[in-house]
Amino acid sequence: MEQITIKDIAKALQLSVSTVSRALKGSYKISESTQRLVRDYAEKHNYKPNLNAQGLKNKKSRCIGVALCSIPNSFFAEVISGIESVAYNKDYLVIVTQNFESCEREVRNLENLTWRSVDGLLISLSTETEDYSHFQQLHEQGLPLVFFDRVTDAVRTHQVVADNAGGAASVTRHLADNGYRRIAHITSSPHISITKERIAGYRQALEERGLPFREDYVKYCLHGGMLMEETAAALDELLQMTEPPDAIFTASDRLTMNCFTLLRQRGISIPGQMALAGFSNFNSPELLNPSLTTVKQPAFEMGKIAAELLIQLIESKREVKDFQRIVLPTELEVRASSGCF
Incomplete structure (x- = not known):
């Protein structure tokens, strides 16, 4: 359908092009009645502003x-x-x-x-x-x-x-307050901002609860969980430790869901054998079994x-x-x- 222009509206309503243009923009210089007349005509005839011309x-x-x-x-x-x-x-x-x-x-x-x-x-x-x-x-x-x-x-x-540090601290405190003492952290590439901030919050909360920060409990996935095998390698390293963790805090949507899936595949009970909580905006985490504790970002x-x-x-x-x-x-x-x- 051929688009009408400001000139077409002006001709049909017997107004100047500048008056129509100002009316469509809601200019205070144009009366309310004229603005309404122009808007109604434009809407009825499917007028659309020419953004290319404006550009x-x-x-x-x-x-x-x-x-x-x-x-x-x-x-x-x-x-x-x-x-x-x-x-x-x-x-x-x-x-x-x-x-x-x-x-x-x-x-x-x-x-x-x-x-x-x-x-x-x-x-x-x-x-x-x-x-x-x-x-x-x-x-x-x-x-x-x-x-x-x-x-x-x-x-x-x-x-x-x-608030990456605050979110990481809150979930780490929650795990510690629930009785977990060996809380591991699976996160993304070490140089990106969110990784640094979330590790800082995790470390702060451990110190507040009198728990040691262990470098061997922090595992980095360089592609942020995009590769399932990368998450699997990080998780298996933790599970094969002499003193494996009893809880895992994950740092992103994909890492959280990957770990949930991998723990289930390995027959590890959540939270009976391993608690899990992490950053995730996954829709309806309460529908998982068990329902998933998450740090939700706006x-x-x-x-x-x-x-x-x-x-x-x-x-x-x-x-x-x-x-x-x-x-x-x-x-x-x-x-x-x-x-x-």
Whole structure:
């Protein structure tokens, strides 16, 4: 169906093009009755603003790029919903790319996004990323960037994160208070921000409860649980120890669900032989048997706030020099998998 234009509306209603344009924008200079007349006609005739034309005029594509590890991850699926909720209302298109925890793929995706002239980028780093020069270069060229979840201080811009240390401390304290004394931690790549913060919280809680921090109880999965065999190797190392743990705290959605599956496959009773609790935004953890104790992150809110900050950067008339690090609270949801002795 052929789209009508502002000129068509102006001709039909015998108004000037500028009056119609201002009416559609809700300008105070146009009376309420005229605004209503224009809006009703536009809606009846399926008027849509020509974003391409606006983009050429303003030198904007009205597209936001998102770089993250994997959409099937339940946490990132919620983040994307939060991003979309803001972008839709602001008339921005969201283009999502997945790096599958590969730095090489992350760089390639960024090249594709910038080739398409996105107005800004929302970024959660891959577990392989240790060199941030590709982000620094884009930042120096003036492309607005906002980091969320997995962040870096190498680029001075907004960050939106969860209270990783607080969430890790709360679940570790919970396990200790339930009588567990040998609490292991299975986590992601050691250099990413969330790993460092969650280990710090885990260590703090152990010290608070008078329990030793043991390096051999911390196992790193370099691909964050994307590879089941990687999680299996970490779990088996713990189970084969002379003094194996009696509880495991896991650091991400995939690691938590992988460990749950692997313990069941190995015939290990949860929580009878091994308590399990971890970060996870998995839908309906109470439906598992046993129901799963989780640290839930405000993923939707994280995506929403990150998108709002990015659009503020994109639409700012002046250079932004003051940046925020927003830390969102986590919530410990206690269920049967971390049961008392």
